[in-house]
Amino acid sequence: MIWEISGLIWAFASGSWCHRLLLFAIWSSFFQNVLTLQTPLELTHISSTSLLEASPPKSGIFRPIEVSPAVIPHYMFPGKSLPPMYPTYPTTYDPVLTGRCPVNFSAISNILDKTASDCNQLYAPVLGNVICCPQFSSLLHIFQGFYSINSDNLVLLNAVADDCFKDIINILASRGANGSIPAICSVKSSNLTGGSCPVKDINTLEKIVNTSKLLEACSTVDPLKECCRSICQPAIIEAALKILGTQSFADNDKNHLDMLNDCKGVVYSWISRTLPHDAANTAFRILSACKVNKACPLDLKQPSEVIVACKNVAAPSPSCCSSLNTYIVGIQKQMLITNRQAIICATMLGSMLQKGGVMTNIYELCDVDLKDFSIQVAVADGQQGCLLRSLPADLVYDNSSGFSFTCDLSDNIAAPWPSSSSLTSLSLCAPEMSLPALPTSETLGNLGCRGGWTDLFVPILSFFVFGTLLF
Structure with missing residues (x-):
């Protein structure tokens, strides 16, 4: 060990400043690794069964937690109060079908099961925007493509669409799904018909569209x-x-926009017909996640009382924070949202406050976090906000704990206050970045790093050999 250290000291003293900088970085990394090995980071895992028993850790990295219906506040579901820590299980029965939908539903049973789980009767009202409705929309696309597999049509006729839509809802309800999915997700049987799109058959579509490019994408x-x-x-x-x-076409042309959406449904049907069901479902869920994470799904009322209480505040104010807290409590009763949606919602509310004359960052003054914009779940010392991940997620069913979903506890960060009252510049995508050009031999020479690298080889090699033996 003495030889390795003395070798490094010799190289440090005799080398150029570039050599010295490199050796200093290596030496610092060595001691950092030793310190890391001596003080391992503690990871804390919070399970659903311990949420009401264990105290939250004072520090450390939170892993996602699984939340069961037992820890959801009762005010979210009027008339559906549950005893604490009692999981819920799906009530299943044999569905009564119309008999007028010529489809073998057992062939898409897996997608139906996933949709019934994601649109669970208890959770659908609060998980509709993020989980239930995206999965239900994907199911309809897949059903539309599956229905047309033995014909040239990519859509259903109106009468058949009504019957098939009723059968789908009845099957989902018989497997534990919420019977109000059409209202929750604002979906009708006409979504299966292609609407006003002028092309509804596979032959015409494949003549017009570069399907190879579409499938590759x-x-x-x-x-x-x-x-x-x-x-x-x-x-x-x-x-x-x-x-x-x-x-x-113009963005404000509603007729053309409706026609475009109808034609997109036809394209989705072609994709569903071409891809395996699981692959199509995965693709559609990702596309839906991109869409829902671009907007705030919360109903943000005009914060008039908050503006009055906080307009001239420059320091922490009990009346201002009380008014803001009352407003946010109303938001918390609406639905579960993702971390990206929370950023957009916080920015939108901040913009509304700025337009009303509140120029001070009252989020910071009143300790408002991103999690405050979502439904609060019960924990040991009260309640804590639950933000869902922005990537597609599903409800998980377990025989012992019932249904559960994952809260991402790594987003315990302050709510962002907008830099201006305008939202035009808000983007959650990183800008394009370009790496700097690699240095040439001339620039290396100018930096004092040209040649002399063999002087460093022996001490560096012995250093790493010593480090390997030590660890």
């Missing part, structure tokens, strides 16, 4: 890239515009 959707560097979404829109017979 949407067969595998990257959940980390699609929302910011979209590949599948533009391909679907391009295909829909082509079968619509136009290249573009």
